[in-house]
Amino acid sequence: MNNSVHPVDERLPLGQTFLYGLQHVLAMYAGAVAVPLIVASAIGLSTEDLIYLINADLFTAGIATLIQTLGPCKMGSRLPLIQGVTFAAVSPMIMIGKADGLTAIYGAVIASGIFMFVASPFFSKLVRFFPPVVTGSVVTIIGLSLLPVAVRWAGGGNPAAEDFGSLPTLMLSTFVLLLVIIFYRFFKGFWKNISVLLALLIGTVVASFCGFTDFSAIGEADWIGLVTPLHFGIPTFDIPAIIVMILVILVVMTETTGDIIAIGAIVGRPADEKTITRGLRADGFSTMLGGFLNTFPYTAFAQNIGLITLTNVKSRFVVAGSGVILILLGLFPKMAAIIACIPAPVLGGAGIAMFGMVAANGIRVLSRVQYEGDNNFNLLIVGISLAMGLLSMAVPEIFKHFTGIWSIIFHSGITIGSLTAIILNAILNEARTIHIKK
Template sequence: MASQSAPDPVDAWLPLPRLLAYGLQHVLAMYAGAVAVPLIVAGALGLSREELVSLIGADLFTCGLATLVQTVGFPGFGVRLPVIQGCTFAAVGPMILIGKTGGLPSVYGAVIAAGALTLLVAPYFARLLRFFPPVVTGSIITLIGISLLPVAVRWAGGGDPSSPDFGAPAALGLAFTTFALVLLYKRVLTGFWQSVAVLLGLVSGTVISAALGMFDLAGVREGRFIAVTTPFAFGLPHFDPGAVASMALVMLVVMVESTGDFVALGELTGRPLTPEALARGLRADGLSTMLGGVLNAFPYTAYAQNVGLVALSRVRSRWVVAAAGVILVVLGLLPKLSALVAAIPAPVLGGAGLLMFGQVAASGLRTLSRVDFDSERGRMNGLIVAATLAVGLIPLGAPNFWRSLPPWLQVILQSGITAGSVTGILLHAMFARGSDGSKDAAHADPGSP
């Protein structure tokens, strides 16, 4: 009797307790990044504390809906991989500039229009997938991991590098204790418990921080029990052409970054990305961004930090991340719960983040191990990797490097992932002449011109 084929792990449905545990692990990994955008925007625009709380609730609620659109999907929408959605940092600068001149109605008008444009151009952008062979995708995945590591380092030091307490021994001790605990759990535990090593590390680190007096619950005590997101709470949207053009450029950057994250997840889950799946994923980005404009939130993209969690936990089910989406919706409606998650100290997140983001870089290196670097054409592959990483890492080494360029160009180049991706794609088109750059391709046609 023929044995039945194993079910696709991406579509695997897990028992509810495991779904919720894995989903919570994803939420904890992305939460700090998700709430950072409303914090920055509200601070720059001088919004009140009540308005800030409203923005955070709306953002979490929309993050959850956007994640459900990507993971569960419906006809024409959703990449159906374990992708968690969050607001993009690429939009922060333009939103602040738009908000200072036209207020939040102009911001949300631009967000809605840019989301609609993304939805329309997604099928055409998806045709670019053929320009992402292993030499390019491996470089981009490595770049994503390296680009995220400074975020974990800042968390590990306490969160704010300008603070006099940044890098205090207590913060560093807590961060590296969490780091060591996650490693220990991955080493000594098995099965389900090994796959939630990050969650166990975060809980253990938080318990230790409470014993050290570093766990502040003031926000939980002050928060409301229930808060409902109201569409257009800051007024009806205003569609300023300049603001729309600026946000449309941001969404172009988002499409490049999302493509890199989708490709990375396709590699990690064993479900290679197809042009059709990419088009559905980018349409979902556009739809979620439009929804963000209606619900007083922001443009949305795939969160790379959760790619690292998929790599570290090896749990590939999209339904796990769908559960994370449900948790985010609940957190958006229950401010006290979201404040409890926000109370996890930054050093605890940093300790776990160092491993998660390092794992993303390691996954990129694993993809690059399949690339031919030895033949004459392979030496060109080495140049592609070198140039992609070099250009992509410029913003990490010198954040103000591009500040003298026009603002529209800064939006592209300040995103190291986008700048590196464009560099890799262009160089591969120039040098590769139709090869995917892999060892197999090199061996299959060694005498081709």
């Protein structure tokens, strides 16, 4: 390794890049295909259309990841951030789709992507409101908010199922978690860095012998699946739908800004205003592109931050390799079907380790914050931010009477926790600093 090259810009051998990149894809695959599954089911699309949506989603996610990591044409943060469809847009898209169909969804997605692209330089000026007390709180909230996802996977994926949380399921997820710990403890170098990948592969093999894995989808999947622009028709631009989606995009921009700052702190390349502008601009362009390629708004996937923390592989070119793999998965459905065979309990065991590491990184950042002294409000900021971020996770029904944009904001622990940290810091620290200067 050349010591003059920052770890983010390090170019690894092709074989290592592929395996590390594949590890990232396995970690995010379930989340990547969840949104098209939910939306297609809610608005009554056929199985054929659902498969097409998944292929388009993976293909476009790959392009979005390449843009974010490589940074062409003044777009992309050039940080190791993998891109996927945001969950924040699910409810509004279902509402729009039921009322006006898929073409209205894509019209709103394209318009919101243009808005995000144009608004990026203005939104990035919020970086001054992200000192370590805010950054540490946001990273910790991201990790804690992702843990319920890992727990659901560990229990079998569907809490409503009769066998959810059964002893064999929990034993399988625990076995995978132990594999991650053992590999991480006793392996060195390259093998240590692919501990999650090895645990997922071994876990899947063991799961297949225990009857947890169904490989029939591989045989049924097509070999080639081409993604054609505007497959479902010309987008329609409905003003109310566009307004709703722009409100969602403002929430997404807040989360993306937090993700960029978080990954910048973890890899040792702090994100400045320019980096955030480029990162948001990449999200905006990818979202706009997604509308043309029959998919949905894109954002950074926070779960992969945990993988970077666990493996300490910080190269953006590794994540760019993930983008290439995602493009291939979108073009060759059989490859995607193979990855889809990884059972939820196997993902859960690895997810507990990865997401827990994200929270631990946030705690590490918070450990460097000053809490003592007169008129020091940092402890209050951290405490209330974490509490607000965990509200919807602890008792999801607490915000059941909130509708529209308020529902989107308050049902996302990451969003409400991040906004709380930003606002409290602005009121208690920033405003006090300005007053003292005067």
